[in-house]
Amino acid sequence: xxxxxxxxxxxxxxxxxxxxxxxxxxxxxxxxxxxxxxxxxxxxxxxxxxxxxxxxxxxxxxxxxxxxxxxxxxxxxxxxxxxxxxxxxxxxxxxxxxxxxxxxxxxxxxxxxxxxxxxxxxxxxxxxxxxxxxxxxxxxxxxxxxxxxxxxxxxxxxxxxxxxxxxxxxxxxxxxxxxxxxxxxxxxxxxxxxxxxxxxxxxxxxxxxxxxxxxxxxxxxxxxxxxxxxxxxxxxxxxxxxxxxxxxxxxxxxxxxxxxxxxxxxxxxxxx
Ligand code: 16G
Numbered sequence: 001x002x003x004x005x006x007x008x009x010x011x012x013x014x015x016x017x018x019x020x021x022x023x024x025x026x027x028x029x030x031x032x033x034x035x036x037x038x039x040x041x042x043x044x045x046x047x048x049x050x051x052x053x054x055x056x057x058x059x060x061x062x063x064x065x066x067x068x069x070x071x072x073x074x075x076x077x078x079x080x081x082x083x084x085x086x087x088x089x090x091x092x093x094x095x096x097x098x099x100x101x102x103x104x105x106x107x108x109x110x111x112x113x114x115x116x117x118x119x120x121x122x123x124x125x126x127x128x129x130x131x132x133x134x135x136x137x138x139x140x141x142x143x144x145x146x147x148x149x150x151x152x153x154x155x156x157x158x159x160x161x162x163x164x165x166x167x168x169x170x171x172x173x174x175x176x177x178x179x180x181x182x183x184x185x186x187x188x189x190x191x192x193x194x195x196x197x198x199x200x201x202x203x204x205x206x207x208x209x210x211x212x213x214x215x216x217x218x219x220x221x222x223x224x225x226x227x228x229x230x231x232x233x234x235x236x237x238x239x240x241x242x243x244x245x246x247x248x249x250x251x252x253x254x255x256x257x258x259x260x261x262x263x264x265x266x267x268x269x270x271x272x
Contacts (some may be wrong), residue, residue: 012131027163029070031261038079044070045084048088049100060090060098078190086191088256104259105162111239118162126161129188130169134176144238145175147243152176154183156192166224168253179185179201202246207239211260213248220252 027047028085029040048054061069070077081098084090091101108117118125134152142149156172172192174182179200187195195200214234221228233253236244 008209012180018178027107029072038083041070041072041077041080042064042083045080046089054100056100056102056180058100059096060100062097088150102257104257105167105262107211107233107253107258109209109260109262111204112153114160114168115191115194122160123162124164125185125191126164127189127191128159129156129186130159131155131157132183134183143250144248145173147175147177154179156182157189158187158192166254167257168251169220169223170249170251173250174246178244196241196246202241204239204241204246206255209235209237211235213255216252217235224252224254226254226256233258233260237269261266 027044027148029037029044031037033040045054054060060066060081063074063081066077066080067074076087081090082140085092085098088101088104090098092098094101105121108192112120114127115125133155135149135155137145137147137153139149140226141153142151145153147153152175154172154174154176156174157169158172159166160168160170164212169170174196176182179196179202182195182200187193196204212234215232216226216228216232218228220232221230224232226232232255235249235253236250237247237249237251239247239249
């Protein structure tokens, strides 16, 4: 932890040192700025993190020290730290202090398996079976999967981990007719998509997904090591192989570890 190293040599850049406003990071609190002081301090702390002056798990200087360095009241400093904790940029350890959190994982918006996605990011994917059963499709599930009501459906509930850390609870619904003996294969530490491809020749080639904000219920909170009511991302994904719906997955992802990122295209139709 470079706690002390940090507090001493913070170079304070003044307005007159600036070459351009874009190049010059805001390094001091400007009392005349219309930007509230807690928000200015937030920018400063974000600069420290982005410029790697504060690394993951490094301690942030105490409220008292930040207050002294920047001439701010403890209440203002606390407001900044609270906000950064809420945003998942910092975390608190009671009795120890406030530390820099790991960056969130960007949720893949491609049709990739969890295993593939985690490996691509340098994490070791893991999977624990939570529940498995075969049950007749309700009218709703039958409609979503494109089968007849009452058709047998595999329900697989898995806890997905990255480097051993719980990340998501995934509940997959797969028509039994497409993967007849799926329930005889253990999925612990194994890729479902791989198994579907190798054993049933089902290569998932398209999908659709909705993502919404939600609050974690008590069951998933226990699996994910969260408090019930924590923010989560709720995903519903339908995946297809050659036009046939193979899986409806209903998943709960930790919102403190995942974020969405997409590139935006401003081109409008008709403008070439
Ligand atoms: C993804 C899918 C899930 C699928 C799983 C298979 C989402 C958000 N994710 O995590 O539907 O079951 O990949 O992963 O729906 P696996 O092949 O590693 O078991």
